[in-house]
Amino acid sequence: MDDYLEWPEKDGLPQGMRGYGHYHEEYRKIDGKWLISRLRLDRLKLEVFEGGLPPV
Template sequence: MMSTTVPMTERNLAHAEAIRMLKARYFRNMDQRDWEAMIDVFVDDAVMDMRSEMAALAHAGLAVDPQAGLIEGRPAILQAMSSALVGTITVHHGHMGEIDILSDNEAEGIWPMRDVILMPQGSPVRQLRGYGHYHERYRRVAEGEWRIAHLRLSRLLIEWI
């Protein structure tokens, strides 16, 4: 996160709250597989960096490309998310997000996270329990809504069951 932030005025507190609600929708839409609603979570040219995630999954024996995981553009992100979660049941939690408002239209955030992913039948592992952080950049779009512009997941611990 950047070290220079805009002071937390009433307006910036409102921006931070809007970003908290955005992140809550991200988690809920993913777990409920509501890909139509997920469209409003990302900007058109968003980037999702899941390279370390893919390497960890490949290391566990799952059939993924360990070199994949840098996904560019909202359509590609939604396709990758929906394809990766086929046959799984997921529960994602984000906790105590640190949000820096950089300007009226830009912000950054770090979200401690925990997730549980029940893998499809026939997978080499039954369940993944993950702990780590989402590192994100946000942008306000023309409609005034905040959206995710860049997302990177960094895991601190993965428990394979």
């Protein structure tokens, strides 16, 4: 997977990140339907923009 997240600029610099990784999924069949029972995202690389990330 890869994602691109962007927030409003801070001090004229872009805030956000681009991340790369992969998902691990487990499924269970419930009432004849396959549903995700567990999902984990492992980020392998994270590129933070010049303005950084906003506070949580």
